[in-house]
Amino acid sequence: MSAAERTVSIPAILIHWTPAIASGFLINLGISMLAMALTTLLGTLLGVGAFARHAWLRHACAGYTHFFQNAPWLVILFYCMLLLPFRLHLGVLALPLPDWLKAVFGITLGALANMAEIVRAALRSIPSGQWESSDAMAFTRTQTLWLIALPQCVRRMLPAWVNLYALVVISTPLCAVVGVHEGMSAVADMLAFHDRPGLLLPAYAYLLTIFFVCCYPIARGAQRLERALHSGDSLVDR
Amino acid sequence: MLIANFTEVRYREEADPAPSHPFIQCRDVRKSFGTQPVLNGISMEIRKSEVVCIIGPSGSGKSTLLRCFNGLVPVDSGEVFVDRQPVHAKTTDLRMLRRRIGMVFQQYNLFPHRTVLQNVMMAPIHVLGQPRGAVEQRARELIRKVRLSGKENSYPSQLSGGQQQRVAIARSLAMNPDAMLFDEVTAALDPETVGEVLVTIRELAASGMTCVLVTHEMAFAREVADQVYFTDAGLIVESGPPDQLFSCPRDARTRAFLERVL
Numbered sequence: 001m002s003a004a005e006r007t008v009s010i011p012a013i014l015i016h017w018t019p020a021i022a023s024g025f026l027i028n029l030g031i032s033m034l035a036m037a038l039t040t041l042l043g044t045l046l047g048v049g050a051f052a053r054h055a056w057l058r059h060a061c062a063g064y065t066h067f068f069q070n071a072p073w074l075v076i077l078f079y080c081m082l083l084l085p086f087r088l089h090l091g092v093l094a095l096p097l098p099d100w101l102k103a104v105f106g107i108t109l110g111a112l113a114n115m116a117e118i119v120r121a122a123l124r125s126i127p128s129g130q131w132e133s134s135d136a137m138a139f140t141r142t143q144t145l146w147l148i149a150l151p152q153c154v155r156r157m158l159p160a161w162v163n164l165y166a167l168v169v170i171s172t173p174l175c176a177v178v179g180v181h182e183g184m185s186a187v188a189d190m191l192a193f194h195d196r197p198g199l200l201l202p203a204y205a206y207l208l209t210i211f212f213v214c215c216y217p218i219a220r221g222a223q224r225l226e227r228a229l230h231s232g233d234s235l236v237d238r
Numbered sequence: 239m240l241i242a243n244f245t246e247v248r249y250r251e252e253a254d255p256a257p258s259h260p261f262i263q264c265r266d267v268r269k270s271f272g273t274q275p276v277l278n279g280i281s282m283e284i285r286k287s288e289v290v291c292i293i294g295p296s297g298s299g300k301s302t303l304l305r306c307f308n309g310l311v312p313v314d315s316g317e318v319f320v321d322r323q324p325v326h327a328k329t330t331d332l333r334m335l336r337r338r339i340g341m342v343f344q345q346y347n348l349f350p351h352r353t354v355l356q357n358v359m360m361a362p363i364h365v366l367g368q369p370r371g372a373v374e375q376r377a378r379e380l381i382r383k384v385r386l387s388g389k390e391n392s393y394p395s396q397l398s399g400g401q402q403q404r405v406a407i408a409r410s411l412a413m414n415p416d417a418m419l420f421d422e423v424t425a426a427l428d429p430e431t432v433g434e435v436l437v438t439i440r441e442l443a444a445s446g447m448t449c450v451l452v453t454h455e456m457a458f459a460r461e462v463a464d465q466v467y468f469t470d471a472g473l474i475v476e477s478g479p480p481d482q483l484f485s486c487p488r489d490a491r492t493r494a495f496l497e498r499v500l
Contacts, residue, residue: 127345130349136310138333138334
């Protein structure tokens with residue numbers, strides 16, 4: 001490191017490092033979006049499973065939810081890294097499973113238990129008259145869930161869903177611990193490459209700021225949504 | 239004119255004119271919720287095209303009895319038959335049976351995320367598997383018959399209670415039921431809107447639809463019913479034609495109830 005480099009201000013250095021840190025942060029965002037998409041899909045199925053007519057299916061869904069809701073995401077991530085193969089063989093197809101994809105699966109496994117709880121709670125909040133009238137009109141349980149109950153749940157679930165997404169985003173730095181190159185690792189790489197251990201605190205504070213700028217509007221949005229939905233809007237369920 | 243319109247939309251009456259057996263029959267039906275007995279041995283018969291009103295004090299088991307007719311509430315003992323089919327037998331396909339019995343609830347229970355038209359169309363499309371075009375045409379006709387033309391694209395929350403209840407009636411009629419169950423359908427309505435719902439039910443009853451009404455509208459029951467049942471403490475205390483039951487009730491409990499409400 002040259003003397004000239006030493007004299008450059010900290011903000012200037014961080015701005016100089018921004019493309020590298022941002023590219024790492026984009027991996028965080030990518031992982032969070034993919035994980036949230038999978039979480040929404042599978043968590044909805046899991047939450048709906050809690051209302052299945054078959055007791056074994058209800059118990060299986062509840063068992064998964066209770067177990068993974070109380071499991072640390074980092075431990076789940078480690079399991080995914082260690083247990084999932086590098087390549088998935090599907091007949092003649094050999095699909096590579098890069099670390100970032102394993103991280104997506106790990107975060108999804110943890111988050112979808114929370115999603116299932118959100119769906120289950122929203123379904124529980126549907127007035128009993130809706131289920132009763134659906135039964136009286138001879139809808140099947142599946143039809144009642146997918147055509148009548150779940151569409152009414154969307155608005156009810158939205159604030160909690162947005163909160164869960166914010167939680168997923170801020171949990172993605174865990175992936176650095178299991179070797180995924182994302183925002184945290186990008187900062188570590190820049191500190192090591194430029195040999196600037198003295199910038200450790202400002203560099204990570206810079207990354208924190210990036211996360212804050214990304215997640216705060218999401219959290220605020222969730223709060224505003226929640227307020228709007230509880231403000232007595234008569235069209236709330238539409 | 240409207241009476242004739244309701245008749246047009248029914249088809250099963252013509253296929254099975256005036257059968258000799260009761261359409262709905264209860265034999266010694268008993269039901270408890272926990273340790274609280276609600277029905278203590280109800281037996282009654284309702285024939286096709288008959289209009290039956292069930293009256294009685296709150297908590298006397300009227301709504302529970304109505305729900306036993308379409309299997310929404312399972313019975314503890316006794317039997318309910320709909321068109322000779324045992325409702326509570328394990329072999330009975332309740333969904334098939336419920337297609338034949340419409341039910342309208344006190345709280346309307348419309349689907350709030352669907353428009354009026356969609357509410358009326360949903361069951362025929364998804365339960366009966368009828369083609370969307372034909373269902374929509376019939377749904378619009380039914381909405382017109384309950385005097386809600388122009389409200390097809392409104393959401394339930396944009397309608398008054400009376401309008402919502404009429405949509406609920408149209409929604410049940412869209413399934414072409416053989417009988418309609420009305421569970422205190424005017425109880426949640428303000429006095430101004432009660433009338434518009436009663437007009438719809440009156441037309442339906444006059445069209446020959448088998449109707450069973452749990453109601454607190456005594457004047458209406460007296461006007462439309464062929465038979466009135468007075469229930470108290472889970473038992474049928476007295477039944478008979480409305481003129482007889484309202485004018486000269488035999489049982490002291492009936493007299494006391496009528497004195498309170500009339």
